[in-house]
Amino acid sequence: MSESRHSWGMLTFLAILAVGFLVGVYQVCTDGPLDQQVALAVLVTLVVGGLWAFARRKRRQSRRRQAAVLSRRPGALVHEVFPDVTLAASARKLGETVELASLQRTGITVSVDARGIALWANGDRPVLDLAAADIDDVTECAGYASILRSSAVRISVHGVSVQVVPARRVDGALWPAARRTTERLVSDVRVALGTGTAGAR
Structure with a gap:
């Protein structure tokens, strides 16, 4: 399994855990309606997905910079x-x-x-x-x-x-x-x- 697939799989797993936990807490504490639970789940998923996308973009930038640095400082x-x-x-x-x-x-x-x-x-x-x-x-x-x-x-x-x-x-x-x-x-x-x-x- 490649490093990127491993990272994506871990983030997906964490997102599912976070969604399940928060929805469970919300339901126990507020006994809120289903539509509010779904909205909370979507919000958490969007936040986790946004962080994952940001991390991938920053890593691509870092790799490009490292390649440029190594072209000037080989080894x-x-x-x-x-x-x-x-x-x-x-x-x-x-x-x-x-x-x-x-x-x-x-x-x-x-x-x-x-x-x-x-x-x-x-x-x-x-x-x-x-x-x-x-x-x-x-x-x-x-x-x-x-x-x-x-x-x-x-x-x-x-x-x-x-x-x-x-x-x-x-x-x-x-x-x-x-x-x-x-x-x-x-x-x-x-x-x-x-x-x-x-x-x-």
């Missing part, structure tokens, strides 16, 4: 990330300008290779390009892509912490990665950099 490690709320302030400390609101809309692809770590909003040029020689360490930490605390990657550059929150999937997702996934990504980043930070904690 690089790539992963979709969310901008941490501190990213713009950190970039300013490094003398760079980052439009946080824009990156929150488009998402970011991070690329890592021996030359350093780059953040891309599109495939043309990075919005932030950190040379490997300037990177002191890469660690897992707590971050905020929204109001919710998430597992994040901290890139230390001359005393400045640049943080991003990895997506659950390499090619993007609507929610952040679990801490274990982030820790694996940090390990992979250190190896890809090849600058002696792989053993740092």
Whole structure:
């Protein structure tokens, strides 16, 4: 079974569960008429379907961006990330300008290779390009892509912490990665950099 079919099947299953649960709760609590129950079921289905369509569109955009990035950084490690709320302030400390609101809309692809770590909003040029020689360490930490605390990657550059929150999937997702996934990504980043930070904690 392909990954897309698996995702669609899981979302369909979750939608059916959600519809059944909400209709059941509504009937028990209100003993409402059938037409209202049907309307609620349709509403939930539309919401779940809309989220699924949005996720698929974002993933297609992410894959196109990753392909463009890899054409410029062949062999690089790539992963979709969310901008941490501190990213713009950190970039300013490094003398760079980052439009946080824009990156929150488009998402970011991070690329890592021996030359350093780059953040891309599109495939043309990075919005932030950190040379490997300037990177002191890469660690897992707590971050905020929204109001919710998430597992994040901290890139230390001359005393400045640049943080991003990895997506659950390499090619993007609507929610952040679990801490274990982030820790694996940090390990992979250190190896890809090849600058002696792989053993740092």
